[in-house]
Amino acid sequence: MGEQKEGAQVIVVTSGKGGVGKTTTVANVSTSLAKMGYKIAVMDLDIGLKKLDLILGLENRVIYDIVQLIEGECTLKQALVKDKRFPELSMLPAAQTRNKDEIQPEQVKEICEQMRADFDYIFIDCPAGIEQGFRNAIIAADKAIVVTNPEISAVRDADRIIGMLESAGFTDIMLVVNRIQSEMVKKGDMLSIEDLMEHLCIELLGVVPEDKRVLISTNKGEPIILNEHSIAATAFNNIAARLTGKEIEFPTFEENSFWNKIRNLGRNLFPNK
DSSP: OOOOOSSSEEEEEEOSSTTSSHHHHHHHHHHHHHHHTOOEEEEEOOTTSOOHHHHHTOGGGOOOOHHHHHTTSSOHHHHOEEOSSSTTEEEEOOOSSSOGGGSOHHHHHHHHHHHGGGOSEEEEEOOSSSSHHHHHHHTTOSEEEEEEOSSHHHHHHHHHHHHHHHHTTOOOEEEEEEEEOHHHHHHTSSOOHHHHHHHHOSEEEEEEEOOTHHHHHHHHTOOGGGOTTOHHHHHHHHHHHHHTTOOOOOOOOOOOOHHHHHHHHHHHHOTTO
16 A cells, blocks of 8 residues: 555545545545546445535436445446546445445455556545545555544544554655635634644645535535636645646735734724725
């Protein structure tokens, strides 16, 4: 694990804690790369609780799932669902009526090896937790993306996941900070990016601001990157670009300094100036 092989890069996206935006990150970064022309496969390993197909808007096109593929009921080509909007994007769905224990790590590894030659990137959507689902998801990955929110419980879980990835041999682990609110950071009411980086000590891949449009897009089954007015869309596009090797600056959240407070006070006292 953690060593690049010939063919597609296999990237596991994990968090430890549920609800931090891991699946949303997978859906949007993979779609962004597909829009760039890269051949992308996304594998949903959240057996029993699948939602990647919903966020991608592909739930009505699912016929087979990964468990049926493993049990020989279908071929890999039959199980992969192609996105008609983005021809370069394919999804391998999770099973909704089965459980994580019905899949073994070596079976996931074999599927990834079959797909490597046909894709540029393979993203594995790892289920929350650190049990069988986590072991299934990391077995074939070359690198890992850890998604967290700027809150203590999420960061603690991310720290534990990073330790487990390092113990499993991963040397390429990147961080995505999701749902950050600049005003709260400036006021000192939310952990800053500097705080997170100092604590977690891994490479920063992206910072995604809080954006209400994400919930709307999720409910519609449309990746947020299709909304050109969304600040989250810009962040996900930047993450995708960085994965391809492009250097893109990160947003900065300035401290609420003395001079900023003076300027704000002036605005409040003289609103028409």
